[in-house]
Amino acid sequence: MKKITIVGAGLAGSLLSVYLAKKGFEVSVYERRPDMRKSGAAGGKSINLALSTRGIHALKEVGLYDEIRKIAIPMYGRMIHLVEGELSFQRYGKDDSEYINAVSRADLNKSLMDLAEKNPGVKILFNQRCSGIDFKNGEINFRNELTGETSLVKSDRIIATDGATSAVRLEMQKIPRFNFAQHYENYGYKELMIPSGKDGSFLMDKNALHIWPRGSFMLIALPNPDGSFTCTLFLAYDLSLGEENSFEYLSTEERADAFFKKQFPDTYEMIPDFKKDFFHNPTGSLMTVKCYPWIIEDRVALLGDACHAIVPFFGQGMNAAFEDCTCLNECIEKYGTDWKKIFSEYQELRKINSDAIADLAQENFIEMRDLVSDRDFLLRKKIETELYKKYPDTFVPKYSMVTFSRIPYSVALKRGRIQEEILKELSKGAESGESFDKDKADKLIKEKLGKIF
Amino acid sequence: MKKITIVGAGLAGSLLSVYLAKKGFEVSVYERRPDMRKSGAAGGKSINLALSTRGIHALKEVGLYDEIRKIAIPMYGRMIHLVEGELSFQRYGKDDSEYINAVSRADLNKSLMDLAEKNPGVKILFNQRCSGIDFKNGEINFRNELTGETSLVKSDRIIATDGATSAVRLEMQKIPRFNFAQHYENYGYKELMIPSGKDGSFLMDKNALHIWPRGSFMLIALPNPDGSFTCTLFLAYDLSLGEENSFEYLSTEERADAFFKKQFPDTYEMIPDFKKDFFHNPTGSLMTVKCYPWIIEDRVALLGDACHAIVPFFGQGMNAAFEDCTCLNECIEKYGTDWKKIFSEYQELRKINSDAIADLAQENFIEMRDLVSDRDFLLRKKIETELYKKYPDTFVPKYSMVTFSRIPYSVALKRGRIQEEILKELSKGAESGESFDKDKADKLIKEKLGKIF
Numbered sequence: 001m002k003k004i005t006i007v008g009a010g011l012a013g014s015l016l017s018v019y020l021a022k023k024g025f026e027v028s029v030y031e032r033r034p035d036m037r038k039s040g041a042a043g044g045k046s047i048n049l050a051l052s053t054r055g056i057h058a059l060k061e062v063g064l065y066d067e068i069r070k071i072a073i074p075m076y077g078r079m080i081h082l083v084e085g086e087l088s089f090q091r092y093g094k095d096d097s098e099y100i101n102a103v104s105r106a107d108l109n110k111s112l113m114d115l116a117e118k119n120p121g122v123k124i125l126f127n128q129r130c131s132g133i134d135f136k137n138g139e140i141n142f143r144n145e146l147t148g149e150t151s152l153v154k155s156d157r158i159i160a161t162d163g164a165t166s167a168v169r170l171e172m173q174k175i176p177r178f179n180f181a182q183h184y185e186n187y188g189y190k191e192l193m194i195p196s197g198k199d200g201s202f203l204m205d206k207n208a209l210h211i212w213p214r215g216s217f218m219l220i221a222l223p224n225p226d227g228s229f230t231c232t233l234f235l236a237y238d239l240s241l242g243e244e245n246s247f248e249y250l251s252t253e254e255r256a257d258a259f260f261k262k263q264f265p266d267t268y269e270m271i272p273d274f275k276k277d278f279f280h281n282p283t284g285s286l287m288t289v290k291c292y293p294w295i296i297e298d299r300v301a302l303l304g305d306a307c308h309a310i311v312p313f314f315g316q317g318m319n320a321a322f323e324d325c326t327c328l329n330e331c332i333e334k335y336g337t338d339w340k341k342i343f344s345e346y347q348e349l350r351k352i353n354s355d356a357i358a359d360l361a362q363e364n365f366i367e368m369r370d371l372v373s374d375r376d377f378l379l380r381k382k383i384e385t386e387l388y389k390k391y392p393d394t395f396v397p398k399y400s401m402v403t404f405s406r407i408p409y410s411v412a413l414k415r416g417r418i419q420e421e422i423l424k425e426l427s428k429g430a431e432s433g434e435s436f437d438k439d440k441a442d443k444l445i446k447e448k449l450g451k452i453f
Numbered sequence: 454m455k456k457i458t459i460v461g462a463g464l465a466g467s468l469l470s471v472y473l474a475k476k477g478f479e480v481s482v483y484e485r486r487p488d489m490r491k492s493g494a495a496g497g498k499s500i501n502l503a504l505s506t507r508g509i510h511a512l513k514e515v516g517l518y519d520e521i522r523k524i525a526i527p528m529y530g531r532m533i534h535l536v537e538g539e540l541s542f543q544r545y546g547k548d549d550s551e552y553i554n555a556v557s558r559a560d561l562n563k564s565l566m567d568l569a570e571k572n573p574g575v576k577i578l579f580n581q582r583c584s585g586i587d588f589k590n591g592e593i594n595f596r597n598e599l600t601g602e603t604s605l606v607k608s609d610r611i612i613a614t615d616g617a618t619s620a621v622r623l624e625m626q627k628i629p630r631f632n633f634a635q636h637y638e639n640y641g642y643k644e645l646m647i648p649s650g651k652d653g654s655f656l657m658d659k660n661a662l663h664i665w666p667r668g669s670f671m672l673i674a675l676p677n678p679d680g681s682f683t684c685t686l687f688l689a690y691d692l693s694l695g696e697e698n699s700f701e702y703l704s705t706e707e708r709a710d711a712f713f714k715k716q717f718p719d720t721y722e723m724i725p726d727f728k729k730d731f732f733h734n735p736t737g738s739l740m741t742v743k744c745y746p747w748i749i750e751d752r753v754a755l756l757g758d759a760c761h762a763i764v765p766f767f768g769q770g771m772n773a774a775f776e777d778c779t780c781l782n783e784c785i786e787k788y789g790t791d792w793k794k795i796f797s798e799y800q801e802l803r804k805i806n807s808d809a810i811a812d813l814a815q816e817n818f819i820e821m822r823d824l825v826s827d828r829d830f831l832l833r834k835k836i837e838t839e840l841y842k843k844y845p846d847t848f849v850p851k852y853s854m855v856t857f858s859r860i861p862y863s864v865a866l867k868r869g870r871i872q873e874e875i876l877k878e879l880s881k882g883a884e885s886g887e888s889f890d891k892d893k894a895d896k897l898i899k900e901k902l903g904k905i906f
Contacts, residue, residue: 165627173635174618176738177690181634182626237630285629 002026005140005155007168009124012304012321013161014112018062019329021119030128030142037110047230048222050315051101052403058322064115068108072101073223079208080372085266098404100315102222130167135296157339158300164287164309169302185286185311188247189234192277194270196227203270204229211368212264217245218369219264247283286311288358294347298339308354313365314402320357324350356409360402380423382433387441393453395419395445407452418448455479458593458608460621462577465757465774466614467565471515472782474572483581483595490563500683501675503768504554505856511775517568521561525554526676532661533825538719551857553768555675583620588749610792611753617740617762622755638739638764641700642687645730647723649680656723657682664821665717670698671822672717700736739764741811747800751792761807766818767855773810777803809862813855833876835886840894846906848872848898860905871901
């Protein structure tokens, strides 16, 4: 049978439907929300994302990259804003050929849906809420959110791409021996908007991801094509981390205003609607989801956030989900119609790497909010850059492995830790990024790392 | 308002209803299953439990201990069965005054229900499945499993004691910032029965918990009042731990029979229905549940397995749930009708200790299946006994703290780890339990442990 049901037409589900249509499958995608191309509703998630190598690879495979590239804004590095207003730029890659791309979640999703529907084998049905599943018989109940009509959909293959709060996964959780964990950070986030200047000009450097690292909290900003920036404030929910630095404490306009003025003086003037944004926009939560198994024999598979939602601090959530699609596609190429093997190899290849990017993303929060303005950290970064130049196929910075390569996340995590130890060792006696002990570096790298490229 | 709804009339729910009735509350207990006192259905769980100090304390408080004591069988220690048939006895406590009690889950539950219904303020409603909850309005939908009738129950206070697969918790999981993890061991269990001998005599020592430790798996047996023993085989599900030692491999009568004969030769003859038991009884799974928060303001609380299901290897699942009831009762005594404070202190006091007993129970599996026949472990045990004699209020064995005291589990875990380090240190130079370095012991204990009693 060539019929596949996908639950969820978000980024992962839409992309996957294209991959599968290209292989000749008949794909029905059931989406709970209305068609965002008509309603203008972008969903509750953050507005822009950082598209990088893994995601780009998938978009190239389905032939969409040239289109997306036109609406993406390259970000070549971090622009660090200190409290005093001082700026410093930390390049992400080795030169201008390596960058991440700010792209609108809604625009990307709409493009993927358009592309999907160009395939006669794909249909997307909207306003369809999954209200029950019979895994044994491959039957899903959907309820039309507009009409209240219910329908029973039977298919041989169900792939759930219904996100971090997946309804399909919630049903799987009732099956014995299904391991599951959802963990919330004690941090929430709030979106704020820096509008464009006159004539749609950008009020800050357009080609950077802006960070205001403040130790226990941080503000970031990504550019939008219209000249505006979408800012996100990551802040503890409650008072446990320090009196003023929490949503709980900032409960009055006066307190919020004073906090912002003090902590982000260079930005305060640029957000005219600060109080409105702060008190009217919802406070988002940050969840990590891990589960196992992801599959039920040859009949059901979870993909993307549905099985491995992560915190956003490495900009890899979407990229990881797209890489799931690439991997599943390769397994289909390898095993044809043997779905037991397809699903089982997909699970084996992706589970270990999803666990790794979950850990990497959590680590990167500490780096972003705290370390990027730390003297020792900056010294290690400088030594890292030197070593990368000297050993471009061996000592590849963790950030580069994750962002600018398709090296498995689990390998990036492991090598990243070894490299971090080497850097700590070398930075002990060093006063600058050039003055570290080169012979010791050669020895350590030879001992502990093999070539990766 | 004095009305409280309890979901689940298992051991914890039934006991809690008595505690609450004694405080003057009007309690309705909704139970999904039929009344086990009429139907004879004991539920899917293991048949006998090990009642110890924490559980006994609760039963004493509600006035049920004298009755239960009559149907309980004291177990004074572990009886280790080696493959060669050799037996060795390892005492649990310091003397015959310290023992754990084999008691039938069904009998205990029935007694608790009878006791509950003696209170005019308690009613238990059976065959009532929780089919939906509105936490905001304190409304629960129940569906009568016999008649199909549905009812809407509104109350100010909901306490969920509906076990490891709690329906109430599943609803709470959808609330933002609810942390949750369910973890299954790669081990399953199978119940087997050793019938009584002639005239209801016991075929093995009645007053012991029998263990056949075999490294990666084990068999245990607890006595029943009718002279039989309920055995439980704990075995890996799949082949990963060694070819023959898994349910997956033992898929034919021939293989299962050969395995049992080889591994448990002294027991093989005593289980006449081995093949029937092995292939007809269901394979149970072993789950650990952790979650947080346990409460919603002053309206909802989880209790017992519903918020902290653990593996059975320390015999503390029921004891921990009963201790939850004792704690909640104390919080009511302390705060009267301020349920916000009652629930919040209950959660604070119990969460940390539930996490601790979950870890202790997992550690004890390794001890039971592997270490109890290990030479170094036995040496450490002997030194432990000596030190306990010398420092009865300071060096209390971990097993005793957990089983024969009401020391918080978290304290038992912490002190247990310190003591284990001391024992490892002392056993290095020792050849027997008497020959260890006494001065060093004095020094280490003085340095690392304060008095506990």
